[in-house]
Amino acid sequence: MPPSIRACVMAAVMSDGLAELRRSALGSRSFMIGGVLTLSFIAIALAALIWTPYPVDEIVVPRRFQGISAAHWLGTDQFGRDLVSLLMAGAVNSVVVAIVAVGLGLGIGVPLGALAAARQGWLDEVLMRANDFAFAFPALLSAVMITALAGPGAVNSIIAIGIFNIPVFARLTRGAALVIWKREFILAARVAGKGPLRISIEHVLPNIASLLIVQITIQFALAILAEAGLSYLGLGTQPPQPSWGKMLNEAQTLMFLAPQLAIFPGAAIALSVLGLNLFGDGLRDILDPRLRRER
Amino acid sequence: MALLSIENLCVETGDPEAAYRLLDGVNLSLSRGECLGLVGESGCGKSMTALAIMGLLPRGMRARGRILLDGEDLITAGEERLCALRGRKVAMVFQEPMTALNPVVPIGRQVAEGLRLHLGLTRHEAEQRAAHSLGRVGLSTDRFPLSLFPHQLSGGQRQRVVIAMALTCGPELLVADEPTTALDVTVQAQILDLIDEIVEEYGMGLILITHDLGIVAQSTDSMAVMYAGRVVEEGPTAEVFAQMAHPYTRGLFAAMPSHATGSGAATGSRTETPRQRLVTIPGRVADASFRPEGCPFVSRCGFATDHCSSEKPLMRALAQGHGAACLNLSPEGDVR
Numbered sequence: 001m002p003p004s005i006r007a008c009v010m011a012a013v014m015s016d017g018l019a020e021l022r023r024s025a026l027g028s029r030s031f032m033i034g035g036v037l038t039l040s041f042i043a044i045a046l047a048a049l050i051w052t053p054y055p056v057d058e059i060v061v062p063r064r065f066q067g068i069s070a071a072h073w074l075g076t077d078q079f080g081r082d083l084v085s086l087l088m089a090g091a092v093n094s095v096v097v098a099i100v101a102v103g104l105g106l107g108i109g110v111p112l113g114a115l116a117a118a119r120q121g122w123l124d125e126v127l128m129r130a131n132d133f134a135f136a137f138p139a140l141l142s143a144v145m146i147t148a149l150a151g152p153g154a155v156n157s158i159i160a161i162g163i164f165n166i167p168v169f170a171r172l173t174r175g176a177a178l179v180i181w182k183r184e185f186i187l188a189a190r191v192a193g194k195g196p197l198r199i200s201i202e203h204v205l206p207n208i209a210s211l212l213i214v215q216i217t218i219q220f221a222l223a224i225l226a227e228a229g230l231s232y233l234g235l236g237t238q239p240p241q242p243s244w245g246k247m248l249n250e251a252q253t254l255m256f257l258a259p260q261l262a263i264f265p266g267a268a269i270a271l272s273v274l275g276l277n278l279f280g281d282g283l284r285d286i287l288d289p290r291l292r293r294e295r
Numbered sequence: 296m297a298l299l300s301i302e303n304l305c306v307e308t309g310d311p312e313a314a315y316r317l318l319d320g321v322n323l324s325l326s327r328g329e330c331l332g333l334v335g336e337s338g339c340g341k342s343m344t345a346l347a348i349m350g351l352l353p354r355g356m357r358a359r360g361r362i363l364l365d366g367e368d369l370i371t372a373g374e375e376r377l378c379a380l381r382g383r384k385v386a387m388v389f390q391e392p393m394t395a396l397n398p399v400v401p402i403g404r405q406v407a408e409g410l411r412l413h414l415g416l417t418r419h420e421a422e423q424r425a426a427h428s429l430g431r432v433g434l435s436t437d438r439f440p441l442s443l444f445p446h447q448l449s450g451g452q453r454q455r456v457v458i459a460m461a462l463t464c465g466p467e468l469l470v471a472d473e474p475t476t477a478l479d480v481t482v483q484a485q486i487l488d489l490i491d492e493i494v495e496e497y498g499m500g501l502i503l504i505t506h507d508l509g510i511v512a513q514s515t516d517s518m519a520v521m522y523a524g525r526v527v528e529e530g531p532t533a534e535v536f537a538q539m540a541h542p543y544t545r546g547l548f549a550a551m552p553s554h555a556t557g558s559g560a561a562t563g564s565r566t567e568t569p570r571q572r573l574v575t576i577p578g579r580v581a582d583a584s585f586r587p588e589g590c591p592f593v594s595r596c597g598f599a600t601d602h603c604s605s606e607k608p609l610m611r612a613l614a615q616g617h618g619a620a621c622l623n624l625s626p627e628g629d630v631r
Contacts, residue, residue, distance in 0.1 A: 120354075184394035190351055192409045192460065193382035202408065206399045 024286050031282020037275025038217075045095040048088035056081070056089045057240050065258050074264050077247075078254060083261070087268055089242040093154075094272065097237075098223040100158045102216055105165020110212065112166070113173025114204060117181055118196040128174065131167040139164040139222070140229055147235040157236035161226045165219055172215055176208040210287035217280030221273045228269050244269050297363075298500040299348070299468055300324040304360040306340075306347055306524075317343050317356070319524040322610070327467065330494060330501040332515035332532065334508065334547065338580050340524040341504045345470045348502075349387060350377040364468065383413040386461035388490070390473040392453035396445040402429070402456050403441020406463055413464045428459040432489060451482035455489070462493055469494065472504045487514055508551055512536060517616070520544050523580055523591035526610070530617030540619035542596045546576040590622065598623050 025031055053073070060080035067075050074083040112131075116124040134142070143160035150156045180186065181204065189199050230236035231245030239246065244265040251261035304321040307314035318340045325331045333341045347358050350369055362369040364384065369377065389395035397405060406428055407421035416424065426436045432455040445453055454474065461469060471490060475483040491514055494501045503515055511518050511532060519529040520541065528541040539545045552573055578595040590596070593603045600623060608620040 184389060184391055185397045187351065188387070188389060188395045188457070188460070189397075191349055191381055191385075191387040193378045193380070193412060194408075195378050198412070203397050203400070207397070209399075 021286065025282075028282040028285050030278040031286060034275050034278025034280070034282055037271055038279045041091060041272045041275060042095065044088055045091040048085075048092045052082075052085035052088050054082035054085045056085050056242055058082070067260070075258070075260050077261055078250070078258070083264060086242045086247060087244070087264060090244040090247060090265065090268065091272075093237055093241065093243045094224045094227060097154065097158050097161065097227040098220045101161035101223045101227075102165055102219045104159070104162030105169050105219060106212070106216065108162075109166040109169025110173045110205075113170040113175075114177055114200045116170070116174045117177035117204070118200050124174070127170070131170050134164070134167040135171070137164075140226055143226060143230055144233065144235060147230060152235040152238060154237045154241065157227060157230045160230070161223050164226075165223070168219060169212070169215065172211060173208065176211050177204045180204045180207045210284075214280050214284040214287065217276050217283060221276035221280070224269065224276070225273055297324045298327045298329075298365065299502075300361075300363045301344075301348075302361040302363070304344070304347060304358065304362060306343055306352060306356055306358050308356045314357075317524050318347065318358075320360075321521075321524070321526055323519055323526065323529075325468070325500045325502065327500055328495070328498050329517065330491075330503060330515045332511035332518035333502060333504045333521060334506060334511055334518060335521035336506060336547075336580065339521045341521055342472055343524075344521075345387065345472050345502065345504060348468075348470060349381060349385065350374075379413070382409045382466070383464050384466055385468045385470065386464070386466035388454075388457055388461050388469065388471040388474045391477050392450055392457050393445075393477070395457050396453055398445055401442045401444055402434075402439075402448070403443075406456065406459050407441075409460060409464050425459070425463065428463040429456070431462070431493070432456075432459045434459070450478055451486065454478060454482075454486050458486070458489060458493070462497065465497060466499060468500045468502070470502045470504070473506070474503075475507075475510065476505075483510075490514075508548065520547065525591060525620065527592065527621070528619040529610070530614070534614060534617040538613070538617065540613055540617070540624060541621050542598050543576070543592050544619070546595075549574045550576060590620075 058081060060076075062080065063072075063076055064078050064080040065076065066072050066080075069075070072082050072084070074087070076082055077086065112127055116127040137145075139161075142164055143157065146160035146163065147153075147156050150159070177200070186199060186203060189203050194202070227236055227243070228245035228248070231243040232249045234246075234249065237243035237246060247265040248262055248269075251258070251265070254261055301321055301323040304318055305316060306318040307316055309315050321340070321344060323331065323333075323344075333344065335341055343352070346352050348362055348364075348369065350372070352358060358370050360370065364380070369380070372380070396402070403422055403425050406425035407418070410416050410421040410424050411418065414421075422441060426441060429436065429439065429441070434452060434455055439448075439452070445456070448456065454477075458474075469490075474490065475486050478486060487510060490501065490503075493499075503510070505511060515532050517530060518532045518535055519526045520535070520543065521527065522543050528535060528539075528544045535544065539548055550573065576595055580591075589602070589604045589606050590599075590608050593599045596603065598621075603622055606622060608622045610618045610620045611624055612618045613624070
């Protein structure tokens with residue numbers, strides 16, 4: 001664990017130490033369920049990098065529309081592709097898109113928010129009004145707009161999702177950083193001769209790390225949902241690359257012929273998003289004990 | 296040459312035309328190895344003076360006059376120069392050790408950061424120096440490893456960390472803003488002794504801000520009494536204590552809770568001494584938005600005469616280095 005995260009975990013549990021942390025982690029049902037779901041989701045994506053039951057793009061027309069069997073655990077689709085292999089490859093796609101998109105939002109949003117909090121004045125005003133502007137568009141709508149302008153594709157959908165993540169992180173960082181900037185140890189740091197940049201990195205960010213971590217898990221879930229939505233509309237990942245959203249789209253016309261083609265990708269999206277949300281919720285309870293007591 | 300010399304320092308806020316004066320013509324001077332006590336009640340401008348020296352006045356406040364540190368004016372110095380001076384030549388100890396330390400950064404790193412910033416030491420060198428500084432303030436690393444977090448220390452130990460942070464780069468001027476107010480009495484004495492020792496050892500100048508006259512008597516060479524943004528009496532501590540020329544200084548001393556048998560003893564037997572009410576100065580500090588033309592203390596002063604509310608009292612010399620700003624002072628230092 002990096003020192004700043006360890007530090008915020010330490011501060012969160014105060015003097016009771018790691019035992020208390022473990023107890024509250026095990027005691028939080030949402031954290032455990034969410035953690036198991038998220039871990040298995042990531043494990044499946046990692047496994048797909050080295051192994052899938054069948055080659056993902058292997059089209060064997062004679063074996064199409066098969067039901068659940070020992071050979072094909074979840075059946076096959078209209079081209080005879082193995083559904084398990086497609087879902088596993090789709091998980092990789094979701095994870096990659098979500099990591100890059102959230103990373104983009106984090107990498108741009110956090111510095112902007114920290115800058116706004118450190119400088120205040122007109123710069124703060126300009127940044128935050130630009131933020132409000134970006135916030136005013138529904139996320140998926142702006143993603144549709146961006147992909148419509150730049151053309152559909154996996155890269156463009158990542159950028160589109162990343163852009164709607166920026167204001168989320170910028171706003172969260174600014175709000176939390178403003179509170180930290182009022183604390184006396186910031187004055188102590190300024191007295192020690194540190195400039196705003198050093199103070200932001202060394203004193204402000206470690207203190208808001210727990211908030212950011214929780215927000216990352218939630219944005220991760222939203223990014224998976226957004227990617228599925230864009231692919232469903234045909235604006236995201238393009239064939240032959242597998243994607244959960246695209247699988248849903250293709251299954252739509254075959255709903256009554258082969259309902260499992262829609263049910264399984266749909267369940268995959270729902271379970272991974274649910275898992276990440278529960279995980280984030282549980283994490284917040286553990287990292288911020290004050291919040292837990294208020295409930 | 297004086298280490299620090301403050302000349303006619305004014306701090307204002309609000310519109311330039313109708314500005315509130317939070318500090319109004321403060322003059323102070325301090326040489327190396329000397330300890331200056333700054334006393335006065337809440338809101339009189341003690342902390343504002345400290346922040347002005349640090350160049351860290353809150354947004355919207357402007358400082359005028361001169362603050363000369365080793366002959367260099369801090370008011371006209373740019374932010375970059377101030378950053379280089381803060382922590383290196385001027386350091387500060389805060390009132391609340393609970394909040395002056397970052398809760399999520401280990402104490403060793405908090406002390407070492409200043410060294411890396413100002414002296415350009417490597418991480419390893421800085422940590423060694425930090426361990427030395429912490430040892431100097433009584434937190435030796437065998438019992439207090441550098442990896443401890445502030446919440447694992449007591450209040451007094453935290454204040455020691457804050458002092459270690461302040462002294463680590465060997466500053467020439469230390470500003471201690473009520474360093475013992477948040478600590479309990481037994482720890483107060485230890486922390487004051489520690490500050491005294493360090494000031495002597497490093498030969499730095501110390502500005503000790505406090506409202507505890509006992510601390511002033513014990514630790515300072517000279518003192519300045521502030522009221523409503525002005526220095527109303529200043530001089531060698533012994534001299535001020537002996538004479539108490541300004542009516543406000545007398546009020547402050549009279550308001551000090553004491554175990555001495557004053558009027559209580561006069562009433563008779565020791566065991567049945569009635570509880571005395573604490574002496575107070577009537578009224579409160581005039582708000583910065585409507586300070587009177589003349590003496591700011593006029594509404595609370597028992598000696599006030601007509602011209603007190605119209606004429607601004609200037610500092611009058613009474614004896615060597617001792618002065619008070621009161622219109623009713625006789626040359627001998629008695630209030631008429």
